[in-house]
Amino acid sequence: MPTLTKTPFITEAISLFNLKIGEDSEKKKISEDTPYITHNSLTRIVLELQQPDKYSLDKLLVGSGVYIPPKPEKKIDPEYAARMNRLRIRLQEQEYQDMIASTVPELATPFYESFDKKELKNQLSVIINVLFSVVSVGFAVWTWAGSSLTTGKRLLLSLFASFVVLIAEVTLYMGYLQRIEEAQKEERLKKEIKTVIKHEEIIPISIEAKKDK
Known part of the structure; x- marks a missing residue:
């Protein structure tokens, strides 16, 4: 059987039921603290x-419902x-950036786009130079060793010289990038110091003083 919600009338009947059975150990009291009551408990109230005319099952069920x-x-x-x-915060930030970019297209990412293009151009230039x-x-080593060495030795010598030059070029370029990075770090750590070179005091002249002159 389903449990039912308590109405004020059912609460009143429960109080009368508990008062009537008193301390009878054979009969269990019905809890008045719960917001629900079972159908069996209602039947006990009616029988007790x-x-x-007043506490019939039909009247007790009026206004009650399934709990x-x-x-x-x-x-x-x-x-x-x-x-x-x-x-959630990251998604909101992304939505905000997309909204700003769509509203003001010219302010989307011009700096980063130009920076990426410049960086790509520099890297391609370095690769071509290397x-x-x-x-x-x-080719120079191959030509130089043409009269004194065999073809196999000329090829090995040319490859060895090219490999040495490749390592040297890569080492120099990596050192160059490292020096640039260190210079940028030092520049960011520097604090800008402003000094006053010249101080001038401006004395306002009243209208009366101008008339006197």
Whole structure:
């Protein structure tokens, strides 16, 4: 049988039922604290009170309904909640950036686009220069050793010279990038110091003084 919600009339009947059975150990009292009551308990009340004109089962059921217990609160893992909050903030930030970019297209990312193009151009230039140096040195060694060495030795010597030049070029370029990075770090760490070179005091002249002159 389903549990039913309590009405003020049912609460009154429960109080009378508990008062009537008193301390009778053979009869169990009905709880007055719960927001629901079972159909069997209502039947016990009707049989115990024996007042069909007032406390009949039909009258007790008036205004009552099926009791639906509240859903238990879900326990959320704090770590999971924090992760979801970070994802939500990141999504909101991304949506905001997309909105700004779509609203003002000319302010989207001009600096980064120009910076990427310049960086790509520099890298391509370095690769072309290195390849040109390697091929030039290899060809020069091949030509130089043409009269004194066999074809196999000429090839090995050319490849060895090209490999040495390649290592040297890469080492120099990596050193160059490292020096630039260190210079940028030092520049960021520098504090800008402003000094006053010249100080002049301006004395305002009133209108009366101008008239006197």
